[in-house]
Amino acid sequence: MKTLTSLLAGATVMALSPGVAIADGSDMSFAVHDILVTSNIPAINISVRNLSPSPFPAMRNLRVTSPTPVLNVAGQVWCKSFQNAHTRADEAQVMFGNASVISAPNGADVLTVGTWSASPVAQLGANETLRNYNIAAPVNFPDHWNGGFALGFNPVREVEERMQQFVQNGAGTEADFLRTDDVFETTITMNAVGWCEYDSQNLSNKRYAGLRQIEVPVHIFYHGDDDIEDQVTSVGSRGTIQAPPPPPGPSYAPPPGRRGRDATPPRSPSSRQGGTRRPDREREPAEAHGDVYIAIPDIDGEDSEGLIVPAVQRQQDEPEADRRTDDRDRSGIGDTIRREAARAAIGALFGSGRSSRGSSPRPQPGRPPRGR
Structure with a gap:
């Protein structure tokens, strides 16, 4: 398996290579001739780490630790020209996610239900059919994932799904996955959107949108956690580890210097x-x-x-x-x-079995005993 250093080096080469962003498609309404992207769109690099203090996989806390990526997108909004109508390039914006052009009461607009991040709208000004734009577009996404359905791109969810595939394929346990440095490649959809104003004798103050979709590569670098370890979830079942009983405490050990029958407590004075x-x-x-x-x-x-x-x-x-x-x-x-x-x-x-003092005197021979 590649080390994280080699993966970073390879990602740097890919990010600096021209033509990484791949044009996927376009959707232009009645008054829009084309939406052009003339700048190079590099790959996005994102870092994910486990920030949980627990060593167990079930207690993991995967987080995005890299700063929010910002793409500098430059291009042109090009409107159609008509003999009996006037058009001009009005606004431009960069959106991330699924977007499409739909009919609207005032012309045509962009359906933004599937978009999850968007840049501020750039006002192009003037009355020209072709205008340049230059937009700094932050790629905003969540820095964590708590499970369930989530709209849009989430780097942590990508890592979680990769881990589930890793385990289901029999490549190892969750702990094996979380301990290892790795990089995952995916793409996100970037939409360069422009609006053209249209005025004629029959239609006035109409706005028509168009967009250019580009798939931008994303490299998610997962930094392995060396402290992660497998956790025994149940004790006593097959394939699990039974913890050994604790050793006897001091109360179970015989007193120092006493063995055999002497190990019983000494008899107290009766x-x-x-x-x-x-x-x-x-x-x-x-x-x-x-x-x-x-x-x-x-x-x-x-x-x-x-x-x-x-x-x-x-x-x-x-x-x-x-x-x-x-x-x-x-x-x-x-x-x-x-x-x-x-x-x-x-x-x-002192070894004497009788007292030699204070006893009654023996009677002397020939002398009667003394009266009391």
Whole structure:
């Protein structure tokens, strides 16, 4: 496929070559001898680009990005001569599109239903049957196309129709077409129109129109968009791509440094009341129920279950009379429990299984025990 540079070079040669505009036909009414075009009409070059920020073909926004072409058309309006009537070249105009001469109440005029762009009317003046004209004719056309029927020439519509043919012929996808530089050649019809006035004894102030049609070449340069890509319109159907599932997030990964069974969350310290585990209840303040809590490491095995029990059991084994005390004595039991529990914890930390301080003295041989 040709590159855009070579296409531009070829279009420049064609635009500068003489005789590019081809005379197609003429339509002259009663008083018009001929409408002449004496200037060279070059080919028109138009650029179309995709201005959409989206990379998907369905979101394309094709626009004409080149300035409005202007054709400088020069020629002559030539009227017929009669012995018993007077004619003169009155006006000239350039029109683009389909035009024809039809009868009118005041003579003959131009049917402009099919025209889509026209230059201003040039007044020729004087009373001569042959007058020159020189008109700068802008070629006005839309810079975009939204589909549907449109009257006249539209460069964007031309590109869209070429793309549909490209896809229907199996040459590729819309994305393939929109990524590639290309040039399309077509023509538009230019009408050089002139009016002649006619006056006679029987007919006065009549105007008769004539026109010369010329097919002007048009080169539409489409500048490919490299960012265009094919879009998956449906997922899961045949011939489409299924996007892979996203990878697990941080919450799915095991904590750093933990493997196998250690990947389970660590066991929270169990609450204790009177030596009984309460794994299903939250820890409550010690002041709420008089519980005794000791901040010790989590020790597995039977030793951890019996750290507090011996102190409480010894207190319960004392004679009943010794436990008949006032409120101050009862508060001493709590102090004893706390003290013995603390000693048991210290003994567990330093390898001792029993407390060596604060225990009752053994009775000495031969000496009766002391009374209480």
